[in-house]
Amino acid sequence: MAAELLALSALQAVAAIRSGELSPLELFRFYRERAAAEEARADRLNCFCWLAEEEPSAEGLRELPLGGVPLAVKDLFCTRGVPSQAGSRILADYRPPYTATAVARLQAAGATLLGKTNQDEFAMGSSSEYCAFGPVRNPWDRERVPGGSSGGSAAAVAAGLAPWALGTDTGGSIRQPAALCGIVGLKPTYGAVSRYGMIAFASSLDQAGPMTRTVADAALLFSLMAGRDPLDATSVELPGAISLPKAQELGGLGRRGRLRLGVPRELFEREGLAPGVRAAFERALELAGQLGAEVTDRVSLPHAPHALSAYYVLAPAEASSNLARYDGVRFGLRVEGEGLVDTYERTRAEGFGPEVKRRIMLGTYVLSAGYYDAYYAQAQRVRTLILADFRAAFEEVDLIVCPTSAEVAFPLGAKREDPWAMYLNDYFTVPMSLAGIPAISIPCGFAEEGGRQLPVGLQLAGPHFSEQLLLEAAHALEGALGFSGREGWV
């Protein structure tokens, strides 16, 4: 029975509950026990920083679109009365008085809150090692990182500790851990999902999205969380409803018939792309061709190589301001000092980890008088050029395709002390974030490293609000790739 339950995708679990074959509480207990057992291990994955203490009320769940299927939620989503700490000591045991819109919508649709997942502090990181509550491990190899910053959500889904999860993506924080853990991760168009109640890192980039086993699961979760929210002025209504993807092939998906996939040379012919990743990616491209797609490398994103530099100006700038509210006055950690300024300094010195401090300093610097034009304004110009690059590319092709990450999961500690090496993890994901366009990462096979077979991610990106097309294309590829992910289950 346990094996059968675990084998159900979230969509299948919803169907089983709604048909009466499965009780929502049975499924909830099953996952909560699995998660609790894992967390009790000495070499635990450390996916969760909080697990549901009580079972949800089963009343009416069965009739709801999500049928009570449990959901793991990244720590930085505010959930009423439940610790929402954004992976930071400065918010240790902070329990907000309200629930984030994205979570509230899913709960209203019948999702039950299984737990809150560990993450890099304030989503600043690509390995889930910059966590106040200990690093997250990768279920495929416990000596390796799961990626980040949504590493807890990614590892929980990959390990079969949760049917699905919510993550957030600022420069790749859904897609890169999804790739490193062998699951599906969708970063929606900026504005498609309300940010209300998401503890902010960089407001102009942050987006919530689903992290799931299958593309269909991602579509279902996304369809129920998206749309305009009067509490988020940057949110918008989707131009059309999202439906479950059905495509088996790529032939007819394009605007002009065949789906045209463009591999931008700037995002492929890059030094540092691991040979195993390259091989898995090229095999997937061949498969895409067999499914009827036209794959071309005659598409260019000339400014993409500057994306990382622009990102590491803009995101820290916004973060330096967003994180000013952690001052010990109203909530969270307060370290009493001698007078006001001393209290501010001690609180923030003890509350924030080194990576967060690094970015606050960076962001404060680039916004300061005399440097604004050289850094912040210049980075905004680069951002505009990158958006123009994508617009031009989408005149030529329907979707962009590239690896999600240059390499597979790396060993714990390998990059922790080298910020620039860590930042390079976002090389393939940041351009889409700056352009505000949607992108999805799906597992496309394995690459061997250190004697282990580790998952490789493939990223598809499309124009603003092209989520349905992305999901259809990803679904067709997923079917042909036949990646099961079962080897990652604990």
Place this chain on the structure above:
Amino acid sequence: MGVGSGQLEPVIGLEIHVQLSTRTKLFCGCRVAFGDPPNTNICPVCLGLPGALPVVNKEALRYALMIGAALGSELAERSVFHRKNYFYPDLPKGYQISQYDLPLCRGGELEGVRIQRVHLEEDAAKLIHYGGSGRIHGSDLSLVDFNRGGTPLVEIVTHPDLRSPEEAGQWLRLLRATLKELGVSDVNMEEGSLRVDANVSLRPLGSDRLGTKTELKNINSFRYLERGLAAEIARQEEILAAGEEVAQETVHFDPQSGRLTVMRGKEEAHDYRYFPEPDLPPVQIDEQLLAEARAAVGELPAARIRRYEALGVAAHHACTLVFRTELGPFFEQALAAGGAPAGRVASWVVEELAPRLGEGEDPLEQKASPAALAKVVELVEAKRISTAAGRAVLEALLAKGGDPLEIVAREGLEALRDGDQLAELVAEAIAANPQAAEKVSAGELKAIGPIVGHVMRATKGRADGATVQRLIRERLGV
């Protein structure tokens, strides 16, 4: 004023913060209210809780645009909110959402004083300090009341076009009346819904160069504005007379002691790291909102003062009728009742009616109707009753209401005509005041007072003063 440096003239500019009287706060749905128990009108947004986001209040936008329209500003079609970053316990997010290089309104002018900009921003919370210095540094305990935090403020910045403390005060009264007329704010300086900072510098008269300015902060009454500016101007004059230079600094004026405290420049050296607020898309002002804002602006005080003056109202009466907003409607209704010239009606409203009312009392709620007052003025002007009798009728009207003509008849207040009775009384009065009569006869006309007084007492004020004077002079042959 330094000898040899010629005369100096003050150059004054104002920065005014106006708390808007919208129903809810600028970026959340909390009530804007004064006097509620602390921390009752609060929510995740105005507390700056993690994850909370601002949404712009459309009513506040409309109010700000109305102010811009009233000041003749250029109303932006696209405007951007910026974050102004600094740490303080009354600022829950660690930044204030304000506006920077793309304000809602630019330019404009009010009675010759040019406006630089009009923008929207959120108010800070209120700090209450206990013990010690009464300021945050050195107090035993500081508490924060977030009820005020997030209240919409409009900031109005003028060019330095004012030339004296009195002019600054008078201009601010006009601005206050204008804002009150628009109905966008309570404009109460004591309660802080109208706050003023003034910057002032001195320069040689006739120069167009600006001297180094200082800023007078947190002025909470018209009197303090005028007294504070006068004190600061005197301080700067002394510095310049000693051959020294004025430093750019902030000055606090203590109205109790009349003393100025100079804050050292360094304390004020902030780098606010302004950048566009990423949580709010640029504000696109559509035609409908612009039209609504423009349509909501009716006749404004400056125009009304001009209209009154054109009707023959004395300038200072016109200003009083407009600045004391409760008097204007009464005056307009009295005028509409007809019968008396506008200048006289205005004079009666300002000089006779207003002093007989309590502070802030609405004359329209009194028993004396505007038409009745107009009738009194008409009777006085036609010399059917004397001025003194007119005052008596007004008192009676205020006490019990009624018809002025009936009161005149009942009380026997009808003026004594230029007839035998008055001539007799004049003769009596001259006989009773021989010394005064002698002086008047000798050409010392000022000595006529006691004789006139005698007639007035005898007629209980019913005689017309000018007529009595004429009769006395005729009789004495001067």
